[in-house]
Amino acid sequence: MGKNISRDIEGVQARPRGDVADIDISICVVTFKARDYLRECLVSLSENTRRIRSEVIVVDNGSHDGTKELIESEFPTTRFIENEVNAGFTRPMNQAMRISSGRYLLQLNPDTVILENALEKMVNFMDEHQDIGICGPKVLNRDLTLQKSCRRGESRPWAVISYFLGLARLFPDRKFFGEYQMSYMEEDEIHPVAGVAGSCMVIRRDVIARIGYLDELFFAYQEDADFCFRARESGWKVYYYPEAQIIHYGGKGGSRVHPYRSIYEWHKSYWLYYRKNLAKDYFFLLNWLFYGVMVIKLLISLLLNAIRREKFAGPPRA
Numbered sequence: 001m002g003k004n005i006s007r008d009i010e011g012v013q014a015r016p017r018g019d020v021a022d023i024d025i026s027i028c029v030v031t032f033k034a035r036d037y038l039r040e041c042l043v044s045l046s047e048n049t050r051r052i053r054s055e056v057i058v059v060d061n062g063s064h065d066g067t068k069e070l071i072e073s074e075f076p077t078t079r080f081i082e083n084e085v086n087a088g089f090t091r092p093m094n095q096a097m098r099i100s101s102g103r104y105l106l107q108l109n110p111d112t113v114i115l116e117n118a119l120e121k122m123v124n125f126m127d128e129h130q131d132i133g134i135c136g137p138k139v140l141n142r143d144l145t146l147q148k149s150c151r152r153g154e155s156r157p158w159a160v161i162s163y164f165l166g167l168a169r170l171f172p173d174r175k176f177f178g179e180y181q182m183s184y185m186e187e188d189e190i191h192p193v194a195g196v197a198g199s200c201m202v203i204r205r206d207v208i209a210r211i212g213y214l215d216e217l218f219f220a221y222q223e224d225a226d227f228c229f230r231a232r233e234s235g236w237k238v239y240y241y242p243e244a245q246i247i248h249y250g251g252k253g254g255s256r257v258h259p260y261r262s263i264y265e266w267h268k269s270y271w272l273y274y275r276k277n278l279a280k281d282y283f284f285l286l287n288w289l290f291y292g293v294m295v296i297k298l299l300i301s302l303l304l305n306a307i308r309r310e311k312f313a314g315p316p317r318a
Contacts, residue, residue: 024052024123025202026100030092031110032061035070037249038110042075048114052123057100058110059083059092088265089198089220094213105208107224109199111249115140118244122202125241133207133236134228136196137244138187146187147248151240152195153179155225155270156278157290164297182240193240194232198224199248207231217276220262222269229277259305267298 027045031038038058045056059081060067071080081095097105104123122135139150153159156179162168163180172183185191201224211230214223228238271294279287 022053023055023100023102025049025054025104025106025119026097026102027054027056027106027108027119028093028096028100029056029058029108029110030061030089030096031058031063031067032086033063033065034110035063035065035067038067039070039074041108041110041112041114042078044112044114045119046075048117049119051117052120054119055079055101057081057096059096061086061088061092090214090218090223091216093223094216097208097213103205105203105205107198107201107203109248112200113247115245115247118200118246119202121244122241125239125243126202126204129237129239131237132239133204133231134196134238135202135241136193136239137200137246138240138242139197139199139246139248142247142249144247147197147250148181148183150197150199150248151182151185151191151193152197152225153182154194154278155180155273157282157286161293188242190239190241190243193238195225195228195238196240197248199250200246203227204236207234207236210234210236215276217272218269219265220269221266222273226273226277229273260302263301263305264298267294267301270294 027049029038029041042056042058045054056075056077057079058067058071061083062085068080068082071078079099081092081099083092083095093107097107104126106119118137122137126132126135136150139147141147159179162177167177168180168183171177175184178184182191182193211227211234215226215230218226232238271291274290282290
């Protein structure tokens with residue numbers, strides 16, 4: 001555990017760390033051109049991890065926006081990896097997790113703020129429930145409303161179609177229409193889910209030992225859904241734990257800097273996720289019909305973004 005790391009990893013510069021022992025949670029953050037949000041995130045971490053043993057690992061995707069200088073001057077105990085180029089999300093997150101030491105690993109977006117000892121609450125919850133492999137908090141928009149994507153049912157064709165046609169909004173209490181974001185469940189109720197958002201996802205290290213790291217087939221997006229799917233397939237439970245809360249601004253950094261690529265990568269990643277995990281359960285003609293629907297949605301998303309004044313991938317955040 002006390003081994004120092006000071007070497008190049010495929011062209012990546014890794015800052016050495018000090019001795020680490022008995023770490024409860026390793027906090028892994030991938031950032032791209034989100035310096036100011038990252039600073040707020042790291043401040044909130046320092047204020048809300050005083051009663052648990054933690055380490056913070058930041059991987060920067062070649063931002064060249066002062067992120068390295070920020071870490072060196074204000075957060076010198078943070079371990080820092082600097083990629084020369086934007087390597088997406090999945091591979092850099094794996095970089096961070098591979099050098100981590102904690103009993104738990106946290107995937108965390110840089111545009112988040114930790115509230116009320118949220119990480120301590122999730123660690124304690126998972127310590128009390130050894131069958132839970134992955135846990136996610138209640139994620140809030142900046143106006144403190146629920147960010148609905150933080151808890152998810154399985155992304156099967158009807159669930160996805162119901163969501164994007166707005167049927168889930170029309171009938172939020174009906175499981176038949178609301179499976180995609182589980183709108184029929186109370187937002188303050190602890191419950192099992194098919195997946196939680198990668199913006200803040202706590203993973204038991206034993207899960208990594210059993211199923212491995214994130215699948216780097218996914219450049220960005222859906223890697224969290226795929227990981228939760230694999231964990232459930234191997235026997236672990238995935239839980240939504242609303243007693244722990246964070247704020248996620250959403251869509252900052254990469255998806256604002258390269259909105260069209262982000263839209264393309266989201267649709268590509270969902271197609272990869274569906275083909276890998278769900279397509280086998282359906283007749284091939286239904287799969288091809290569903291692929292066609294996804295292409296149409298991609299084209300509509302690109303068109304809508306072209307006429308927006310503010311460019312971004314995904315829904316606007318409150």
